[in-house]
Amino acid sequence: xxxxxxxxxxxxxxxxxxxxxxxxxxxxxxxxxxxxxxxxxxxxxxxxxxxxxxxxxxxxxxxxxxxxxxxxxxxxxxxxxxxxxxxxxxxxxxxxxxxxxxxxxxxxxxxxxxxxxxxxxxxxxxxxxxxxxxxxxxxxxxxxxxxxxxxxxxxxxxxxxxxxxxxxxxxxxxxxxxxxxxxxxxxxxxxxxxxxxxxxxxxxxxxxxxxxxxxxxxxxxxxxxxxxxxxxxxxxxxxxxxxxxxxxxxxxxxxxxxxxxxxxxxxxxxxxxxxxxxxxxxxxxxxxxxxxxxxxxxxxxxxxxxxxxxxxxxxxxxxxxxxxxxxxxxxxxxxxxxxxxxxxxxxxxxxxxxxxxxxxxxxxxxxxxxxxxxxxxxxxxxxxxxxxxxxxxxxxxxxxxxxxxxxxxxxxxxxxxxxxxxxxxxxxxxxxxxxxxxxxxxxxxxxxxxxxxxxxxxxxxxxxxxxxxxxxxxxxxxxxxxxxxxxxxxxxxxxxxxxxxxxxxxxxxxxxxxxxxxxxxxxxxxxxxxxxxxxxxxxxxxxx
Numbered sequence: 001x002x003x004x005x006x007x008x009x010x011x012x013x014x015x016x017x018x019x020x021x022x023x024x025x026x027x028x029x030x031x032x033x034x035x036x037x038x039x040x041x042x043x044x045x046x047x048x049x050x051x052x053x054x055x056x057x058x059x060x061x062x063x064x065x066x067x068x069x070x071x072x073x074x075x076x077x078x079x080x081x082x083x084x085x086x087x088x089x090x091x092x093x094x095x096x097x098x099x100x101x102x103x104x105x106x107x108x109x110x111x112x113x114x115x116x117x118x119x120x121x122x123x124x125x126x127x128x129x130x131x132x133x134x135x136x137x138x139x140x141x142x143x144x145x146x147x148x149x150x151x152x153x154x155x156x157x158x159x160x161x162x163x164x165x166x167x168x169x170x171x172x173x174x175x176x177x178x179x180x181x182x183x184x185x186x187x188x189x190x191x192x193x194x195x196x197x198x199x200x201x202x203x204x205x206x207x208x209x210x211x212x213x214x215x216x217x218x219x220x221x222x223x224x225x226x227x228x229x230x231x232x233x234x235x236x237x238x239x240x241x242x243x244x245x246x247x248x249x250x251x252x253x254x255x256x257x258x259x260x261x262x263x264x265x266x267x268x269x270x271x272x273x274x275x276x277x278x279x280x281x282x283x284x285x286x287x288x289x290x291x292x293x294x295x296x297x298x299x300x301x302x303x304x305x306x307x308x309x310x311x312x313x314x315x316x317x318x319x320x321x322x323x324x325x326x327x328x329x330x331x332x333x334x335x336x337x338x339x340x341x342x343x344x345x346x347x348x349x350x351x352x353x354x355x356x357x358x359x360x361x362x363x364x365x366x367x368x369x370x371x372x373x374x375x376x377x378x379x380x381x382x383x384x385x386x387x388x389x390x391x392x393x394x395x396x397x398x399x400x401x402x403x404x405x406x407x408x409x410x411x412x413x414x415x416x417x418x419x420x421x422x423x424x425x426x427x428x429x430x431x432x433x434x435x436x437x438x439x440x441x442x443x444x445x446x447x448x449x450x451x452x453x454x455x456x457x458x459x460x461x462x463x464x465x466x467x468x469x470x471x472x473x474x475x476x477x478x479x480x481x482x483x484x485x486x487x488x489x490x491x492x493x494x495x496x497x498x499x500x501x502x503x504x505x506x507x508x509x510x511x512x513x514x515x516x517x518x519x520x521x522x523x524x525x526x527x528x529x530x531x532x533x534x535x536x537x538x539x540x541x542x543x544x
Contacts, residue, residue, distance in 0.1 A: 025082035026140065032075035033141050035068050037148060037286065042068070044279025051274060087133060094126045094311075101315040107386035113314075116197030120190065121314055128307035135304070149287045156280045157272060160259050164284055167255050171248055178244040179301075185237040186306045192233055196226050252288060259284065335396045335412060335493040336362045338383070338524055343392035345378060352378050356392070358542045360494075365520045368528045370544035376528045377418070379544070380496050383526070384415045396494075413494040414487045418502065420479035422471030427456060428463040430482060434490040446488050450481045451511050477504045484512060488519070495519060497527040 042061045049057030098121050102110070153161040203210065203219055210219055263280065266272035343356040352375045360366040368376050381387040383394065385406065394401045396412065404412070423430055431447075432438050443463065447453040455478060459465040471479040484500060497516060501509040519525050520539075 021082065021086055025079065025086060026137065028075045028078035028082060029137050029141055030144060032072050032079050033145060034148070035072040035075065037145065037152070037283075038068050039065060040279045040282030040286070041152065043282065044275040046275070047278055048273055048275035083134075083137075090129050090133060091126055094129045095122050098122050098126055098311060098314060105314075106388060107381065108389060114194055114198040115201045116199070117191075117194035117310075118314075119197050119201075120194055121310060124193075125190075125307040125310050128304050128311070131304055135301070145286060145289075149283050153280060153283050153287060156276050156283070157263075157266070160263060160280060160284075163259055163262070164255065164287055167251055167288075170251055174244055174247055174251075178240055181240050182237060183306060185233060185240065189230065189233045189237060190306055190310065192226075192230050196230055199223065199226055256284075334362075334522075335524065337395075337397055338494065338526075339393075339395040341393040341395070343379075343382070343390060343394065345375070345382065345387070345390045353382075353390070353544075356544075360524055360526050360542075361540070362522065362524045363520065365517060365539035366524070366526045366542065367539050368526060368542045368544065370528075374544040376544055377498060380415060380498055380526075380528070383494075383496060384413055385409060411490075412492055413496065414490050414492040415496045416483050416487045416498065416500055418499045420471055420476060420483050422467055422474075422479050422482060424466075424468055426461075426464050426466050427459075427482065430467065431463075431486050431489060433486055438489050442489060443485075446485045449515055450485050450488075451508055452478070452481050452485060477508055480504060481508065481512070484515070488515075492523070494524040495526070497525070499528055499530065501529060 042065045045061040046058055046065075049055070049061065102118055102121075105113075150161060150165065153164065199222070203223070210216055260281075263272060263277045267274060267277060338360040340356055340358045340360075343353055344351070345353040356379070368379065370376055378387065382390055385401065396404065401409065423433070428440075428443065431443050440463070444453055447456060456463055456465070467473055471482075474482075480500060480502075481504075484497075487495060495516075500516075501512050504512060516525055516527065
């Protein structure tokens with residue numbers, strides 16, 4: 001328990017909270033709660049005034065109740081206002097941190113995390129930090145209320161107070177015992193929800209495929225199975241909490257009955273007043289609330305730790321395997337060679353690339369050929385630093401790529417994948433993805449060379465036309481050519497093209513081939529293709 005609380009406080013200290021904001025929130029929270037503690041005391045005095053027919057005591061104590069109520073409402077407003085402001089800032093900062101951490105992950109680490117988990121990390125797990133703040137405030141208030149309330153109760157009647165204090169260890173044991181079970185179920189629920197979100201995402205992304213193969217019903221049945229599983233786990237979790245609450249209520253009811261009977265006996269004996277008993281009963285309720293809140297902290301922490309551990313794994317892992325030594329890198333004017341020296345890459349002990357040695361040069365097209373699964377895409381992922389866990393060396397001219405900072409590396413090399421990766425954005429913004437300062441004239445010039453300008457110009461909004469669903473509203477060939485245009489506009493030293501003419505008709509395939517051939521005169525062009533390249537210039541071939 002001590003270790004778990006210290007971990008929560010570690011994360012609290014990492015929150016970027018203004019001392020003034022937090023202090024004002026804490027002050028308003030304490031004042032709102034402490035002022036409320038006076039109400040039962042004055043109520044008891046009013047009742048005693050009624051029983052003794054003292055009008056002055058009744059009026060004075062009612063005025064005190066009204067005044068203190070106004071003050072408590074004022075501080076409650078300040079507390080809620082500050083809480084909303086601070087919680088919003090915390091959640092924005094944490095969601096930004098998680099999102100940025102995801103994109104700092106290596107490509108390999110990203111592949112083993114399903115989309116559902118990453119979405120839940122941003123949308124749900126990030127909320128835990130605002131819960132941490134609430135837990136901290138509640139803990140401070142409950143501790144203060146606990147001691148102040150027990151002090152007032154001891155002042156009113158020490159015997160009844162001791163009876164109430166005796167239930168605290170019992171409630172603590174109940175919550176500690178159930179807290180472990182709840183954490184296990186919470187983790188199970190999170191993991192199932194990750195898979196559920198991934199399932200929905202994949203189903204929507206593959207809507208067309210499911211229609212083609214008439215699998216809508218099967219997918220629907222699978223969805224029903226997943227959602228039922230989530231609700232079954234959720235119900236089990238709620239039942240654990242319910243059983244715990246019922247057990248606690250039984251303990252508290254017995255305690256209340258003992259106190260009530262003993263209090264009535266004291267009134268009959270003349271050692272206690274009715275007003276004091278009512279005040280004591282009100283304070284005993286507040287005492288129970290504070291005591292239960294403190295005992296529930298373990299359960300709350302167990303739930304929060306599930307999200308904290310998931311966030312911790314994302315924000316501390318996923319770094320590149322190679323250390324970048326920026327001072328060793330000096331940018332040359334243009335890169336003319338890519339030298340691969342004894343490159344090896346394994347996946348689960350399977351040799352994908354073995355002792356690979358080759359040199360790609362500018363001035364001609366460099367063709368990578370091989371059967372499906374031979375390692376072409378793997379090689380391209382390594383060359384573009386999407387995969388970094390390999391052995392061997394790769395040099396750009398004489399510089400080892402491990403010593404090139406990633407920010408500079410992305411300026412040197414550009415990769416056009418088999419998939420036409422288009423954002424749901426305007427055509428212009430898709431083409432300006434790398435550089436927002438690219439001029440319209442540059443865009444039009446490239447689009448004319450790739451037989452895109454005429455098609456775009458005929459659209460209602462031209463280059464400002466919005467492309468929906470990642471490019472599904474345009475043809476595969478048009479999307480492929482947009483990707484090539486975007487790459488060309490980045491103007492790198494090295495182009496990598498993976499099966500870029502597979503979605504094109506004969507006319508556009510020839511047009512793209514000519515465009516790539518023109519690029520190869522000054523740039524390093526590496527291309528894979530199952531189709532024969534009809535080029536005039538010579539090209540080197542790497543057979544995998």
